[in-house]
Amino acid sequence: MQAGRSIVVAMNTQTSTLPRSSTTTGHESGLAIEARGLVKHFGDTRAVNGVDLEVPAGTVYGVLGPNGAGKTTTVSMLATLLKPDAGYGRVFGYDVVEDPVAVRSLIGVTGQYASVDEDLTAAENLTLFARLLGKSKSRARSRTEELLADFALEEAANRPLNEFSGGMRRRLDLAASLIDTPPLLFLDEPTTGLDPRTRAQMWETIRKLVAQGSTVLLTTQYLDEADQLADRIAVIDRGLVIADGTADELKRSIGSSTLMLTPANREHASDVARIAESTLGDTAVLSPEAGRVTIALHHPERVPDVLIALRDEQIDVEEITVSKPTLDEVFLTITGHPESGDSTTDHAATEEALR
The missing domain is CATH 3.40.50.300 (P-loop containing nucleotide triphosphate hydrolases)
Structure with missing residues (x-):
């Protein structure tokens, strides 16, 4: 040895x-x-x-x-x-x-x-x-x-x-x-x-x-x-x-979670972005090609409020995803x-x- x-x-x-x-x-x-x-x-x-x-x-x-x-x-x-x-x-x-x-x-x-x-x-x-x-x-x-x-x-x-x-x-x-x-x-x-x-x-x-x-x-x-x-x-x-x-x-030290919303009808994406911004108080990012809206989620407990507002305007959502920052992002940041x-x-x- x-x-x-x-x-x-x-x-x-x-x-x-x-x-x-x-x-x-x-x-x-x-x-x-x-x-x-x-x-x-x-x-x-x-x-x-x-x-x-x-x-x-x-x-x-x-x-x-x-x-x-x-x-x-x-x-x-x-x-x-x-x-x-x-x-x-x-x-x-x-x-x-x-x-x-x-x-x-x-x-x-x-x-x-x-x-x-x-x-x-x-x-x-x-x-x-x-x-x-x-x-x-x-x-x-x-x-x-x-x-x-x-x-x-x-x-x-x-x-x-x-x-x-x-x-x-x-x-x-x-x-x-x-x-x-x-x-x-x-x-x-x-x-x-x-x-x-x-x-x-x-x-x-x-x-x-x-x-x-x-x-x-x-x-x-x-x-x-x-x-x-x-x-x-x-x-x-x-x-x-x-x-x-x-x-x-x-x-959590490098930022908040992210909420992603994909409407069933891609034409409603801009309306989803407007509702998300109004409810969560942050700027949403709209991806026209994917028909997906992404917004920072500082208060996860307010996700139901977004869904209620979407339902009130009769907008169906096909996919909802809440993602936390990854350890990869922690490394890149710190x-x-x-x-x-x-x-x-x-x-x-x-x-x-x-x-």
Whole structure:
């Protein structure tokens, strides 16, 4: 196995005198992660520029950001893989610099690239990691069988990894990180390269982990993934957290919902626009070609008033749609550029530091 990568899935092999019962439920503050002013330099590059995070125990916390924003570097510092140049990070109350052994006993990490051994089969990889985590031969074997089934790798269990697709390797890497169920799991872009069906299966796995009491910090390139899974989301750009909140809070922060009305008779579109403007007090946009009227909806409770006014003028509406701003629009608004899956700059800097 490659040095510096096998440790990622075997973090909690470290022994600790900590009473597990006192840590799995979180620190007395209720936070799984607390970070203040985290800073990391790579030469003249300030990859992380004062990140603050508070991750409540028992939740999924999403971290989003453009290329090179500092997401992976932040995760690496919190997972004790990199030492902060300034600020501090705590995991269930334990400082990541002063108590790294304690922190490692409480976490699991899955990075962006596979940490499995290319010379072993899928079953051999999982059994090896299970043994590294201190499981008996029989328990290692049974846990391997469970994970192969959970990640639909049973038929490929004894095949060499050079016959695996990228998605299969990713599933195996994720399975290895879940041999134990740590109180805190860092997932750095865990579903990159997976097909939609397998991604949905991974989402369900994450939900089950949280239901069982784990906390998940998730960095992702898929905005719908954060929307579906995360209880709260932090947006990182240029090494700083520039927004934090639930998905709905972030969407509301950039504007109101939109009401779209399509009359059954396209000739009535101008009348629909007039009624919508009069009722909602805003300017409507009329699309003559589509026969559709669009207007900002600052007060959703007034939609029935629009429909009543249309009925009073005997105008039938074929389609009514209320849409919220999307996370894509949040990104475009608060960062000036959309999210992208290529975090090469951030990851390359971290990889260099780990060599």
